[in-house]
Amino acid sequence: MAQIVSVFVLAYILWNTRYPLSGYVNPEFYFLIDPFAMVVTSMAERVLLPGLAYAAVLLFITFIVGRGFCGWICPLGALLDFTSFCKSLVMKPFKKREKEKDPLPLRYGKYLLLGSAVIAALAGVQLAWFLDPITIFVRAFSFTIHPLVSGSIDRGFTALLAATNYPGQLEAAYDYLREGFLSLSTPVFNHAGSILAILLAILAISLAKRRFWCRHLCPLGAALALPARASLLRRDVSRCEKNCGVCRNLCRMNAIKTDNSYLREECVLCLDCVAFCPNDKTTFTFKRQRSAPEQSGDALMTRGSFIAMAGAALAAPPAAAAFAAEKAKGPRKPPRPGTLSLIRPPGALPEEEFIQRCIRCGNCMKVCPTNVLQPLPLSDGLARAWSPVLDTRRGYCEYRCSLCGRVCPTDAIEELPLERKQKVQIGTAVFDKRICIPHAKGDNCIVCEEHCPVPEKAIRVKEGTVKGKKVMLPYVVADLCIGCAICELKCPTRPDKGIVVVKVRKA
Amino acid sequence: MKKFRSFLAISGRGRTSRKEFLRSMAAAAASVPLINALLRPAEARAAGKLAPRPKRAVKTLCDLAVVRGESPAVITRKAVEAVGGMARFVKPGYTVVIKPNIGWDREPKYAANTNPDVVAALIRLCYDAGAKKVKVFDNTCNSAAMCYVNSGIAEAVKKAGGHISHINKEKFIPGQFPEGSPMKSWPIYRDAVECDCFINVPVAKHHGLSRLTLSMKNLMGVCGGNRGEIHWNIDTKLTDLTRFIRPDLTVIDAYRILLRNGPSGGNLKDVKATKTVIAGTDPVLADAYAATLFGVTPGDIGYIRNGAEAGLGTMNIAGANIRKITV
Numbered sequence: 001m002a003q004i005v006s007v008f009v010l011a012y013i014l015w016n017t018r019y020p021l022s023g024y025v026n027p028e029f030y031f032l033i034d035p036f037a038m039v040v041t042s043m044a045e046r047v048l049l050p051g052l053a054y055a056a057v058l059l060f061i062t063f064i065v066g067r068g069f070c071g072w073i074c075p076l077g078a079l080l081d082f083t084s085f086c087k088s089l090v091m092k093p094f095k096k097r098e099k100e101k102d103p104l105p106l107r108y109g110k111y112l113l114l115g116s117a118v119i120a121a122l123a124g125v126q127l128a129w130f131l132d133p134i135t136i137f138v139r140a141f142s143f144t145i146h147p148l149v150s151g152s153i154d155r156g157f158t159a160l161l162a163a164t165n166y167p168g169q170l171e172a173a174y175d176y177l178r179e180g181f182l183s184l185s186t187p188v189f190n191h192a193g194s195i196l197a198i199l200l201a202i203l204a205i206s207l208a209k210r211r212f213w214c215r216h217l218c219p220l221g222a223a224l225a226l227p228a229r230a231s232l233l234r235r236d237v238s239r240c241e242k243n244c245g246v247c248r249n250l251c252r253m254n255a256i257k258t259d260n261s262y263l264r265e266e267c268v269l270c271l272d273c274v275a276f277c278p279n280d281k282t283t284f285t286f287k288r289q290r291s292a293p294e295q296s297g298d299a300l301m302t303r304g305s306f307i308a309m310a311g312a313a314l315a316a317p318p319a320a321a322a323f324a325a326e327k328a329k330g331p332r333k334p335p336r337p338g339t340l341s342l343i344r345p346p347g348a349l350p351e352e353e354f355i356q357r358c359i360r361c362g363n364c365m366k367v368c369p370t371n372v373l374q375p376l377p378l379s380d381g382l383a384r385a386w387s388p389v390l391d392t393r394r395g396y397c398e399y400r401c402s403l404c405g406r407v408c409p410t411d412a413i414e415e416l417p418l419e420r421k422q423k424v425q426i427g428t429a430v431f432d433k434r435i436c437i438p439h440a441k442g443d444n445c446i447v448c449e450e451h452c453p454v455p456e457k458a459i460r461v462k463e464g465t466v467k468g469k470k471v472m473l474p475y476v477v478a479d480l481c482i483g484c485a486i487c488e489l490k491c492p493t494r495p496d497k498g499i500v501v502v503k504v505r506k507a
Numbered sequence: 508m509k510k511f512r513s514f515l516a517i518s519g520r521g522r523t524s525r526k527e528f529l530r531s532m533a534a535a536a537a538s539v540p541l542i543n544a545l546l547r548p549a550e551a552r553a554a555g556k557l558a559p560r561p562k563r564a565v566k567t568l569c570d571l572a573v574v575r576g577e578s579p580a581v582i583t584r585k586a587v588e589a590v591g592g593m594a595r596f597v598k599p600g601y602t603v604v605i606k607p608n609i610g611w612d613r614e615p616k617y618a619a620n621t622n623p624d625v626v627a628a629l630i631r632l633c634y635d636a637g638a639k640k641v642k643v644f645d646n647t648c649n650s651a652a653m654c655y656v657n658s659g660i661a662e663a664v665k666k667a668g669g670h671i672s673h674i675n676k677e678k679f680i681p682g683q684f685p686e687g688s689p690m691k692s693w694p695i696y697r698d699a700v701e702c703d704c705f706i707n708v709p710v711a712k713h714h715g716l717s718r719l720t721l722s723m724k725n726l727m728g729v730c731g732g733n734r735g736e737i738h739w740n741i742d743t744k745l746t747d748l749t750r751f752i753r754p755d756l757t758v759i760d761a762y763r764i765l766l767r768n769g770p771s772g773g774n775l776k777d778v779k780a781t782k783t784v785i786a787g788t789d790p791v792l793a794d795a796y797a798a799t800l801f802g803v804t805p806g807d808i809g810y811i812r813n814g815a816e817a818g819l820g821t822m823n824i825a826g827a828n829i830r831k832i833t834v
Contacts, residue, residue, distance in 0.1 A: 019652050166678075400613075450714065
């Protein structure tokens with residue numbers, strides 16, 4: 001229940017991740033408290049991110065109350081619970097209650113992933129972007145669920161309005177919805193399929209076993225399990241004499257053992273075992289207990305940790321090497337005609353650092369008012385996959401907006417004050433004189449000059465003669481041009497543009 | 508429709524079984540509202556195009572009113588009053604469209620958008636004259652959400668009781684321009700045409716291509732499509748567009764004017780406070796007078812010259828009856 005609330009809270013935050021970003025909670029919050037993402041990114045990049053402090057608070061809370069985060073806040077966990085709930089609804093008529101086979105050593109998979117990620121991070125390769133559950137959820141939500149829901153409501157409304165010849169009341173309702181709930185224009189994201197596929201895969205495996213991801217794979221869960229092993233809040237069943245097994249079957253993490261002891265680090269504090277205990281004998285308490293049935297668990301744990309560490313040690317170097325090789329691949333082919341390299345959002349770190357720092361949460365792309373920020377495809381190499389880049393045929397960088405930096409949890413995009421952002425050169429516009437109307441045909445146009453947002457105009461015009469016609473010829477003042485690409489977007493030539501923005505490397 | 512017709516045919520012959528009759532009745536009953544709802548836009552689409560707004564002759568007290576003063580709202584009211592009052596243009600029950608320039612993500616002080624006080628004053632005048640609904644919109648150049656908010660116009664319109672709405676792309680319909688017009692069948696926002704009174708409220712400012720953007724250029728905000736193409740042969744296109752929309756009243760906000768680096772500006776050094784509002788029914792004359800505020804000869808502006816030559820209005824300031832008032 002609480003988890004559903006938490007999903008809605010996050011959905012609400014994400015839904016409102018857009019201009020003017022007036023919500024009370026910055027959408028980067030969920031990432032700042034995420035110890036896995038923060039630690040791994042900090043280690044890989046050798047920086048102290050401000051989020052580490054928040055993450056430390058979460059780790060401390062976990063030390064006190066256990067993995068409550070997984071059971072109460074994590075949106076992916078909630079989604080998995082919901083999936084299992086749907087499955088149980090479907091399976092109910094078949095009365096097939098399968099016993100979950102759950103060999104303990106499999107639980108160390110997540111430590112293995114955590115270990116690999118940490119070792120990779122030590123080698124300078126950040127894997128949180130691929131493994132972090134919050135990222136996986138947020139990205140899928142922002143890129144697929146939100147556009148789908150918002151877009152279909154919008155499409156439905158416009159179709160209905162057109163069919164009913166725009167009755168006043170309905171149109172007023174639509175305008176009202178557009179101002180608040182819907183986006184003025186539904187954002188569309190490239191390569192959303194692969195992003196959704198990962199979420200769906202995780203949901204699919206959880207059909208086999210409840211919270212499969214949380215039990216066996218989640219590196220964030222592993223990071224939280226470490227302090228949770230010694231958590232002060234513990235399950236107390238000392239008054240239970242029957243050991244009826246109801247709680248054991250209920251437990252979504254399968255953390256309760258046959259002798260009614262439990263794996264403390266696996267408990268996500270959903271409290272089903274308290275709420276549904278037929279004899280009301282189960283409680284959670286901070287009191288120390290005399291009995292020590294956890295001994296066996298601890299012994300396993302040490303062996304498990306050893307296996308995990310060894311496995312990670314074996315697995316990580318090849319992974320790191322693969323990524324390093326990916327990084328060293330050198331120049332890549334241009335993503336669209338006319339551009340020489342990727343144009344990153346304003347305030348982005350230098351390319352190599354940027355792709356390591358960015359956890360691909362999608363916040364910047366979600367908040368971008370013109371939808372210009374788009375994820376790179378997987379085919380661009382794993383090192384760059386899903387990182388934000390300007391698709392200047394879809395939008396442009398809005399002159400008076402610096403929201404992408406504000407929502408970036410790892411500061412891969414620096415949070416710049418507007419005055420500074422307006423000076424940052426993310427690229428430079430260049431004319432293609434074979435296409436540009438005044439240059440090629442000698443007819444007046446200068447839509448680019450009209451739209452140039454730089455107060456002193458980075459695109460200026462001079463009188464010239466082309467094909468015997470007097471014409472205003474536009475040119476770029478490279479020192480003033482910030483590469484916002486509004487000129488390229490608004491350039492009326494089709495399909496190729498008379499002006500394109502390219503990345504110019506500084507000497 | 509087909510079912511409906513077959514139903515008529517069948518009952519006309521009077522040789523149907525009861526079952527058949529009931530069935531066709533039910534089908535007809537179910538399909539009529541649905542068909543009505545679904546066919547209407549289809550018919551509109553089949554008819555194809557949006558017809559131009561009809562010309563309305565309104566007698567005014569003078570050809571043009573030019574009012575100077577400290578308060579944008581006061582001089583706006585005074586200017587409309589000098590022309591003859593809003594009641595000449597807006598009758599009770601009218602749906603009015605006020606089209607300001609909200610094209611750019613700039614605050615009012617940069618003179619890139621119409622002054623919100625001028626817009627609000629006009630809305631109040633319309634309601635005072637008995638308007639049923641006053642709509643305000645613009646097809647913006649920058650992101651609409653940012654333009655509407657930062658121009659101050661969204662808030663001003665709401666306070667004045669007007670209806671401000673964002674552009675719904677489905678409502679751009681190919682316009683029925685005359686044969687041979689370079690506008691061909693350029694998509695036009697249907698709200699701009701389907702209204703009883705259209706008030707054009709541009710801000711006077713510099714523009715790279717057409718030198719100045721005034722009332723005729725402001726009408727580009729009711730156009731859809733690849734608007735940059737309007738820049739190709741802009742003078743003729745703006746004349747045809749103005750003739751299509753036929754604004755009933757043109758109110759040029761020259762409270763602040765942008766002298767250089769328009770149309771978006773962004774530098775206060777380029778802004779001059781002329782504290783003037785110009786009102787009239789002749790868009791060409793209004794633009795011609797506004798050009799003089801910049802020290803530009805009206806005949807040097809392509810679309811003003813073109814509009815005058817095409818008989819859309821006059822650019823002969825000396826020959827016009829212009830009332831100049833200082834408040």
